[in-house]
Structure formats: structure tokens, C-alpha cells
Amino acid sequence: MYPWLQTTYNQLATRKQENKLHHALLLQGPSGIGKTEFVKQLATLLLCAKSVNGQSCGQCQSCLLQKAGNHPDNHEVMSEKQIGVDQIRDAIKKLSGSAQLSGAKVLIIHAAHSMTESSANALLKTLEEPTANTYLLLVTNKAERLLPTIISRCERIAMPVPTFAQTSAWLIKQWPEPVDEEFIHLYANSPLSLLNELQQEQSVPYADFKRGLEGLMTQQINPSKLANDWQTQVEKLLKWLQFWLHLQVKKSPQLSPQLWQLHQEAIQAVKRVRNPGVNKVLVLNQLLTDISLLKSH
Ligand SMILES: [Zn+2]
Known part of the structure; x- marks a missing residue:
């Protein structure tokens, strides 16, 4: 059990x-x-x-x-x-x-x-x-x-939802390799999905996701390139972005008004791509563009 x-x-x-x-x-x-x-x-x-x-x-x-x-x-x-x-x-x-x-x-x-x-x-x-x-x-x-x-x-x-500590403790027994703590937070309330994500051959591993964002913030990668790289999993990556922005809001109080707005935008984007007929890559591209502009202010 x-x-x-x-x-x-x-x-x-x-x-x-x-x-x-x-x-x-x-x-x-x-x-x-x-x-x-x-x-x-x-x-x-x-x-x-x-x-x-x-x-x-x-x-x-x-x-x-x-x-x-x-x-x-x-x-x-x-x-x-x-x-x-x-x-x-x-x-x-x-x-x-x-x-x-x-x-x-x-x-x-x-x-x-x-x-x-x-x-x-x-x-x-x-x-x-x-x-x-x-x-x-x-x-x-x-x-x-x-x-x-x-x-x-x-x-x-x-049915009780596990805490972060319970999920981490359980995960160590299921997955011997180290896992990014952020990634555990991302799926902390859904440990079976977390394990599933790790077991699956991920087309965009979380480390690549973070590297991509870093490149975006330092203007090394342009948003449309990233949106294109991530086009097969737009829904999932928008959820990751929503989560990541939520973390950034907590981490960087000085940027928080802008980050907060981006976080709201991400929430909307997650909802928007559920509608049929929406150009998902375009939605992702827009959000990535807005994130890339964050530090140039
Ligand atoms: Zn029996």
C-alpha cells in the first residue's frame, strides 16, 4: 500500500x-x-x-x-x-x-x-x-x-493527497537516480504521474526545460526556436511553465509584479490550449516571448 x-x-x-x-x-x-x-x-x-x-x-x-x-x-x-x-x-x-x-x-x-x-x-x-x-x-x-x-x-x-515529504521519501525507493527537487515539487501531489514521467522516455526532460528557459532569459535562445523544439508537448510544457513561474514569483520578490502577471498569463494559456482549433505552438510562443522580455526591462 x-x-x-x-x-x-x-x-x-x-x-x-x-x-x-x-x-x-x-x-x-x-x-x-x-x-x-x-x-x-x-x-x-x-x-x-x-x-x-x-x-x-x-x-x-x-x-x-x-x-x-x-x-x-x-x-x-x-x-x-x-x-x-x-x-x-x-x-x-x-x-x-x-x-x-x-x-x-x-x-x-x-x-x-x-x-x-x-x-x-x-x-x-x-x-x-x-x-x-x-x-x-x-x-x-x-x-x-x-x-x-x-x-x-x-x-x-x-483519499489523502501526499505531502512533498511523503512523495520524496517514496520516490527514493522507486527511482534510485537523483531527481531535481523542482521536478518533485511539480508533481508532488501526484506521485504516480511523477514516476511515470521519469520512466517515460521524455522528449523534453526537465533539465532541458530549465536550460531552455535559462537560454531564453539570457537572450541566447529565441522564443520561436524554443516553441518549435517543444511543439509536441505544448500542454505539458505550459503546465511546467505555470509551475516554474509560480516558483519564480516566490523566489524573486523584486520582480514579482511582472512575474505574477506572467504566471497569470501561463494559467490562461493552459486553459486556452484545451480548446480545439487553437494554434498551441503560437500560444506557447507568445508566453515564451513575454518571458524573454522579462529581464530587458
Ligand atoms: Zn485470503
Whole structure:
């Protein structure tokens, strides 16, 4: 279990042990903090026939099936785009019979906010009157998109976001090479995204990003050259720029009015490139141009 989720996990495990766990949980929190892994481990615990001290035993038939990914009483619904009503009806049908392994039944709904309105309505009755020994685990990073009727029938569990210290400590074990502290700050609240960024073959590593900015500020590199070099990842680099400007505001109080304005511009740029049809490189180029003018005042 990820260290920052351990306390939440223990609390749920204790309540399960005391038979005080709500049958419908809404696990909500931003992406990149480990919700998927969390809900899988929770499901394994709920299904385990011989759990000890809030831990699944890892050895019973249920745990072994779960490990192999084919437990007959563990049902999951997910979708790339929208969770359709048929997916929900299918899942509910599977829950209606008795458990194959005579234990609990679990239904996990990943990205629950992507249920259509009719999917959500199809789920309501089951949320209200679940079949015996059934747990419904809804996971979301966009709880605000869920119907209020769904939310009100679940117990909301806010998944904690790790601190910078927790992310750094965890990262050392996952990634042996030194990582720029700024880069950790950039993704501190989303450690899985951070690791993913490091593992991916980055077309623009953070060190190159900083070098590019340095060149820009000292007029060694012109903005359009940089915008062109970074054109394949404009969205990401605009977010990096937004973050970097935020850091500079804190670091250089004497420049802060200008930096603050640039930071606002970066926030707008991040939003603007989400619209289809926008020339993203042009947006990036504009921001880089404005940054390059910073020190010539
Ligand atoms: Zn077990």
C-alpha cells in the first residue's frame, strides 16, 4: 500500500472487522495518488476468507483468485469514455445471485463520474438496497460530475493527497537516480504521474526545460526556436511553465509584479490550449516571448 493511503486503508479495514463498513463507498481524490491500487487491495480484503488484523491472508482460494485476476465475485466496470447503462445492468445482474465462493461480492466502478445519467439511475436501487454481503466501490477523480442522488447514497471517502515529504521519501525507493527537487515539487501531489514521467522516455526532460528557459532569459535562445523544439508537448510544457513561474514569483520578490502577471498569463494559456482549433505552438510562443522580455526591462 502506498504510505500516504495507509491510514485510510487501516480505518476501512478496522471497520470491516467490526462489521461497520458501509456497503457503498465513494473513493474520491485526484489522479495519480494510487486510487486504483487502493480499491483493488480493499476488494481483496473484503473478499478474503481468512483476513487477519485487517490484512488479507494472501493464501486462501479467494486471495489466490484475486491475485490471478479472475475472482468470480469481484466485478469491475470501467470505460474509456462513458459507462453505458448496459454495463451497469450487466454488473447488477452478476451481483444478484449468491456469491460463488460463499464470501462477499464486490463491484468496483472505476471513473464512476463517466456513468451516463441512465447508468447512474440504473445503479440507484442497488445502492439503496444492495444484495446481501455486497460492497459497491465507486472510484472517481471528478466527484462533482456525479449525480447528487449517487453521492447521497454512498459514504464519501476522501483519499489523502501526499505531502512533498511523503512523495520524496517514496520516490527514493522507486527511482534510485537523483531527481531535481523542482521536478518533485511539480508533481508532488501526484506521485504516480511523477514516476511515470521519469520512466517515460521524455522528449523534453526537465533539465532541458530549465536550460531552455535559462537560454531564453539570457537572450541566447529565441522564443520561436524554443516553441518549435517543444511543439509536441505544448500542454505539458505550459503546465511546467505555470509551475516554474509560480516558483519564480516566490523566489524573486523584486520582480514579482511582472512575474505574477506572467504566471497569470501561463494559467490562461493552459486553459486556452484545451480548446480545439487553437494554434498551441503560437500560444506557447507568445508566453515564451513575454518571458524573454522579462529581464530587458
Ligand atoms: Zn485470503
